Amino acid sequence: MRKGKIQVLCGQGSGKSACAVGLAVNAAGRNQNIVIIQFLKGKSEENEIRDRLEPEIKVFSFEKSEKPFAQLGKEEQEEEAANMRNGLCFAKKVLSTRDCDVLILDEILGLVDYGIIDAAEIVKLLEARDEDVDVIMTGIVFPQELSAYVDKITRIDSVEIKKES
Numbered sequence: 001m002r003k004g005k006i007q008v009l010c011g012q013g014s015g016k017s018a019c020a021v022g023l024a025v026n027a028a029g030r031n032q033n034i035v036i037i038q039f040l041k042g043k044s045e046e047n048e049i050r051d052r053l054e055p056e057i058k059v060f061s062f063e064k065s066e067k068p069f070a071q072l073g074k075e076e077q078e079e080e081a082a083n084m085r086n087g088l089c090f091a092k093k094v095l096s097t098r099d100c101d102v103l104i105l106d107e108i109l110g111l112v113d114y115g116i117i118d119a120a121e122i123v124k125l126l127e128a129r130d131e132d133v134d135v136i137m138t139g140i141v142f143p144q145e146l147s148a149y150v151d152k153i154t155r156i157d158s159v160e161i162k163k164e165s
Helices: 015-031 045-051 074-096 108-113 117-127 143-151
Strands: 004-008 033-040 057-061 102-106 134-137 154-155
Touching: 004 015, 004 074, 015 033, 015 134, 033 117, 045 134, 057 074, 074 108, 074 117, 074 134, 074 143, 108 117, 108 143
Parallel strands: 004 134, 004 154, 033 057, 033 102, 102 134
Antiparallel strands: none
16 A cells, blocks of 8 residues: 655745646546645635646635735734634545545645644644545745654745846
8 A cells, every 4th residue: 555645845935836736737647636725825816727627636725815815904814814724624624534645735834824723733634644645735934843744845945046137
């Protein structure tokens, strides 16, 4: 039996979510069931494009706002934080019922940065997974408390190149 891996895509650079979607497409090509749960993104055109990947790749977002979390007022952030915690509960259900081969938690690490959840809640989530399920998590900052649970960390950083005119 195949043992699933826990992978993290983190860093200041852009492309972490796109990389995760690429990994999802590869897994779909191997006839695996993929679930993507997005956090901190708000509803955007990017989400609409990802929805076109269904039914092979199921994409879920529990946020209601059109704006990203960082652009919301305090009251709206509290409401969206509750919605994202519902997304985390859904992730636990997906893992406990073995509804996928690959679970992508897009920007889940950002929930720790914003204080919506703590790293211990992610640990509980990872402990609830079936051994053969792959989990891919994205976010800017990697909480060191997760080190013992992760098989691979990929850091994505941007390097600006100045060109002479």
